[in-house]
Amino acid sequence: MIAVHDLESAKKKYHDLLGATFVDAHWTGEPFGIAVSIAWDAGIELCAPLPGREDSSAVTGFIATHGEGVMxxxxxxxxxxxxxxxxxxxxxxxxxxxxxxxxxxxxxxxxxxxxxxxxxxxxxxxxxxxxxxxxxxxxxxx
Known part of the structure; x- marks a missing residue:
């Protein structure tokens, strides 16, 4: 799982780099304030703070401390x-x-x-x- 600021730009980056095909799975992260997209073909899960939940998202603290990266x-x-x-x-x-x-x-x-x-x-x-x-x-x- 990779924590990112912007889910859409990260999906494009990993699609361009690896040919990964992403499926949004926001339902899995919504209780934690996380937007989620999974590429089963590349074994990558991306997560970003849900819009409007940036202050309470489970990923916000990680990004603030570590920056974008493997969470x-x-x-x-x-x-x-x-x-x-x-x-x-x-x-x-x-x-x-x-x-x-x-x-x-x-x-x-x-x-x-x-x-x-x-x-x-x-x-x-x-x-x-x-x-x-x-x-x-x-x-x-x-």
């Missing part, structure tokens, strides 16, 4: 609960998690997956960015 790194895991248990054993906690149903995957993620689960850890101080553990399984062709 979170997602690591694919085969078992989210086991990975989370390991993180807890090493002193990390989840600050936000989600586990989509198939209906939510179909509605929000274009039906691309048969499983989508993630845990965002409190690693900012120790790592300089958030580590996210994600169990993402592609939908199997019938």
């Amino acid at each position: 979170s790194v997602f690591f694919n895991v085969s078992d989210g609960e086991v990975a989370m248990d390991r993180a807890i054993q090493h002193g990390y906690n989840s600050v936000h998690s989600l586990d989509y149903t198939q209906a939510e995957i179909d509605r929000y993620l274009g039906g691309l997956f048969q499983r989508y689960q993630e845990f965002n850890l409190d690693t900012g101080v120790r790592c300089g960015f958030t580590v996210s553990l994600a169990r993402i399984e592609a939908r199997q062709e019938a």
Whole structure:
């Protein structure tokens, strides 16, 4: 996840650089004051403060401290609960998690997956960015 000031210019930049195709997913960041756009083909998630929420956005503080850049790194895991248990054993906690149903995957993620689960850890101080553990399984062709 890359924090940016201007989502539209960042989408253009990464499209031009990598050929990435972005899909807006503002619904996922709206509770946090974040506009989100994801390029599944390039493995990039961009986030920017939602217009009118610049002062309260979860990304505003990061940009003010670090500037634009990598805010979170997602690591694919085969078992989210086991990975989370390991993180807890090493002193990390989840600050936000989600586990989509198939209906939510179909509605929000274009039906691309048969499983989508993630845990965002409190690693900012120790790592300089958030580590996210994600169990993402592609939908199997019938």
